[in-house]
Amino acid sequence: MPAPADLYKISTTPELLAQSFVTYLRAMGINVPIAATVVFHEALGAIGVQERNNVYWAGRTTLLSQPSDIPTYDEAFRTFWEGSMKLEIKEDTPTKEFIQVGNEEVELEENSEDRMAQDNVISLKYSPSEILKNKDFALYSEEELNEVYDLMKSIESIGGTRQSRRKITTSKQSVHPNLKKMVRSSFKTGGEPIKRHFIQHGEKTRNVVFLLDISGSMDSYARALLRFIQAAVIGRRRVEAFTLGTRLTRVTKELSNRDLDVALSRASQSIPDWSGGTRIGDSLANFVNNWGQRGMGRGSTIVILSDGWDRGDSEIMTEQMGRLSRLSHQIIWMNPLKASPGYEPLAQGMAAAIPFIDHFIEGHSLESLSDLAELLTE
Amino acid sequence: MELFVPKDVGQVQAGLKDHGYFASEGLASAIFLSLTLKRPLFLEGEPGVGKTEVAKVLSSWLQTELIRLQCYEGLDASQAMYEWDYSRQLLHLRASEASGRATEIDEKTLEDELYDERFLVKRPLLQAIDSQGRTSPVLLIDEIDRADDEFEAFLLEILSDYSITIPEIGSFTASVPPIVVITSNRTRDVHDALKRRCLYHWVEHPGYEREIEIIKTKAPDVAPKLVKQIAAVVEQMREMSLYKPPGVSESIDWALALDRLGSRNLNEEAILSTIGALLKYHEDQQKVKGKDLNQVLQNAYARAG
Numbered sequence: 001m002p003a004p005a006d007l008y009k010i011s012t013t014p015e016l017l018a019q020s021f022v023t024y025l026r027a028m029g030i031n032v033p034i035a036a037t038v039v040f041h042e043a044l045g046a047i048g049v050q051e052r053n054n055v056y057w058a059g060r061t062t063l064l065s066q067p068s069d070i071p072t073y074d075e076a077f078r079t080f081w082e083g084s085m086k087l088e089i090k091e092d093t094p095t096k097e098f099i100q101v102g103n104e105e106v107e108l109e110e111n112s113e114d115r116m117a118q119d120n121v122i123s124l125k126y127s128p129s130e131i132l133k134n135k136d137f138a139l140y141s142e143e144e145l146n147e148v149y150d151l152m153k154s155i156e157s158i159g160g161t162r163q164s165r166r167k168i169t170t171s172k173q174s175v176h177p178n179l180k181k182m183v184r185s186s187f188k189t190g191g192e193p194i195k196r197h198f199i200q201h202g203e204k205t206r207n208v209v210f211l212l213d214i215s216g217s218m219d220s221y222a223r224a225l226l227r228f229i230q231a232a233v234i235g236r237r238r239v240e241a242f243t244l245g246t247r248l249t250r251v252t253k254e255l256s257n258r259d260l261d262v263a264l265s266r267a268s269q270s271i272p273d274w275s276g277g278t279r280i281g282d283s284l285a286n287f288v289n290n291w292g293q294r295g296m297g298r299g300s301t302i303v304i305l306s307d308g309w310d311r312g313d314s315e316i317m318t319e320q321m322g323r324l325s326r327l328s329h330q331i332i333w334m335n336p337l338k339a340s341p342g343y344e345p346l347a348q349g350m351a352a353a354i355p356f357i358d359h360f361i362e363g364h365s366l367e368s369l370s371d372l373a374e375l376l377t378e
Numbered sequence: 379m380e381l382f383v384p385k386d387v388g389q390v391q392a393g394l395k396d397h398g399y400f401a402s403e404g405l406a407s408a409i410f411l412s413l414t415l416k417r418p419l420f421l422e423g424e425p426g427v428g429k430t431e432v433a434k435v436l437s438s439w440l441q442t443e444l445i446r447l448q449c450y451e452g453l454d455a456s457q458a459m460y461e462w463d464y465s466r467q468l469l470h471l472r473a474s475e476a477s478g479r480a481t482e483i484d485e486k487t488l489e490d491e492l493y494d495e496r497f498l499v500k501r502p503l504l505q506a507i508d509s510q511g512r513t514s515p516v517l518l519i520d521e522i523d524r525a526d527d528e529f530e531a532f533l534l535e536i537l538s539d540y541s542i543t544i545p546e547i548g549s550f551t552a553s554v555p556p557i558v559v560i561t562s563n564r565t566r567d568v569h570d571a572l573k574r575r576c577l578y579h580w581v582e583h584p585g586y587e588r589e590i591e592i593i594k595t596k597a598p599d600v601a602p603k604l605v606k607q608i609a610a611v612v613e614q615m616r617e618m619s620l621y622k623p624p625g626v627s628e629s630i631d632w633a634l635a636l637d638r639l640g641s642r643n644l645n646e647e648a649i650l651s652t653i654g655a656l657l658k659y660h661e662d663q664q665k666v667k668g669k670d671l672n673q674v675l676q677n678a679y680a681r682a683g
Contacts, residue, residue, distance in 0.1 A: 033574050039417065047414075061579050167454075187489060294565040
């Protein structure tokens with residue numbers, strides 16, 4: 001927690017002042033790289049410190065790198081430079097219980113490896129045992145969740161490919177000649193380009209966007225699915241992750257930490273509406289407006305993990321799913337409830353979404369996750 | 379070659395204004411710092427807020443060359459830095475062969491001839507570094523978020539050393555670094571390593587007063603009263619949570635469209651017949667049509683005075 005602003009203000013030289021302001025910003029939660037402090041100091045030298053606005057903009061252009069940090073910066077600037085002393089430091093949000101890892105982690109790992117070794121079933125490469133394979137996520141204990149995390153990581157086939165605009169050399173004959181290589185090789189034949197070389201379009205992994213419903217009704221599944229998404233985010237490039245609840249939160253950066261505990265605790269701190277209500281339609285609208293339409297959704301595979309209980313207007317749902325399906329390559333909806341006997345997609349949100357979904361699959365067990373992996377590879 | 383260094387933020391604001399760009403104080407400060415600290419300027423913001431225009435106006439203000447690199451998926455070194463003119467190289471080879479020169483000179487000499495600067499096609503990044511102008515050029519790297527992340531790696535090296543090495547010839551190094559403006563619509567996050575080398579500014583939609591100034595400059599024939607009403611209506615539309623709120627370039631198009639149809643005073647009919655210049659989504663148009671347009675107009679009349 002940052003100390004009161006006047007404690008920093010004792011120092012008077014510009015270097016120290018610049019440094020203490022950066023320290024203060026960091027304490028407020030803005031990630032400022034070290035090099036930026038140096039540039040900030042140079043900027044102050046160039047622009048002068050007499051005018052309040054000059055100092056403000058010098059800091060904003062040199063120390064920030066994303067628009068979401070601007071409000072925090074404004075507040076820090078007020079308290080630090082203008083000494084208004086109205087400090088409202090947010091306490092660290094208490095970490096959710098579900099991220100705890102038992103001390104017997106090592107033991108568990110050994111145990112699971114052991115079981116892996118015994119397992120010679122080839123149909124499912126990750127499966128340690130039939131029991132875990134089909135067990136409903138809602139029935140897992142915390143220890144078991146940590147145990148299956150390794151298995152989630154091994155479901156690595158996530159991601160189909162599409163043609164890239166980038167050209168690569170090929171040994172096959174194609175319509176595009178590789179002139180660079182032909183000139184080079186023609187030296188050997190006295191300037192006669194005898195051997196032909198070709199290039200062709202390369203391949204690129206398709207974007208995958210996970211939209212995880214974290215409302216109250218999804219609680220027992222969300223903790224397992226979030227682990228799965230984290231494994232996907234660190235497993236390959238071009239994966240984005242968002243949570244849907246009463247609002248939309250982007251958690252890609254938080255989840256990209258390789259340490260599961262750190263990743264989960266960062267993600268849960270950044271999600272303000274964990275286990276709250278559901279307004280999937282509105283959150284989807286937010287996603288399409290601010291991310292999907294601008295590029296993230298174009299040609300991507302969208303994976304929605306939700307039970308489809310939506311308290312919002314079903315017309316919004318229909319409209320937004322329509323937009324999403326026009327933007328994306330395919331939409332996969334994983335619904336944990338689908339596994340229950342006699343399930344019909346009657347929930348208002350689910351019914352509205354069905355016409356736009358390419359694949360409607362279960363999402364309650366490890367086996368269903370591997371089904372997803374297969375779909376994504378297609 | 380020399381690099382112009384402005385005196386203060388005010389000079390930047392005034393200089394850009396003379397060339398028809400109304401920069402906010404924040405943007406002017408960012409440009410001032412970018413020129414004095416000789417660092418690339420990274421501009422991010424909604425489409426249509428005037429990011430690309432910054433580079434164009436900078437080059438006309440500083441009377442220097444504008445070199446533009448439009449990014450797209452698959453952009454690679456041969457399109458961004460340099461490429462050998464293979465067809466001319468092949469021609470040269472065949473010509474040497476035909477005249478019998480190829481047998482007289484050794485292979486090494488022939489190769490050196492082929493990889494001479496005259497067969498080099500310079501692309502924007504090399505052009506900017508190798509610029510022979512009197513003042514350092516403005517290098518605009520437009521919509522970097524459209525290029526793939528492999529391309530950012532090239533840029534990292536170039537933006538830190540301002541030098542490009544061509545194995546067959548040697549290194550090109552800029553005597554004075556070019557003024558670099560990078561823009562992004564934020565369709566994806568650009569890598570932090572690249573941002574760290576730049577000064578960052580988030581470009582906002584202009585406020586009511588500044589929008590009036592901009593439209594007046596870009597569309598000088600439009601009636602002043604109409605301009606004010608347009609700015610007031612656009613301001614309200616940006617609050618309507620549309621799929622794509624209109625940007626400045628759309629406001630200008632709209633003003634031109636209204637003027638062409640002979641409007642002097644904004645009314646419901648005029649809005650409906652020209653709405654395609656302003657809103658590019660069917661759903662957005664429906665939404666605006668569904669609102670109480672009369673109320674929007676009354677607000678606009680009151681605001682425009």
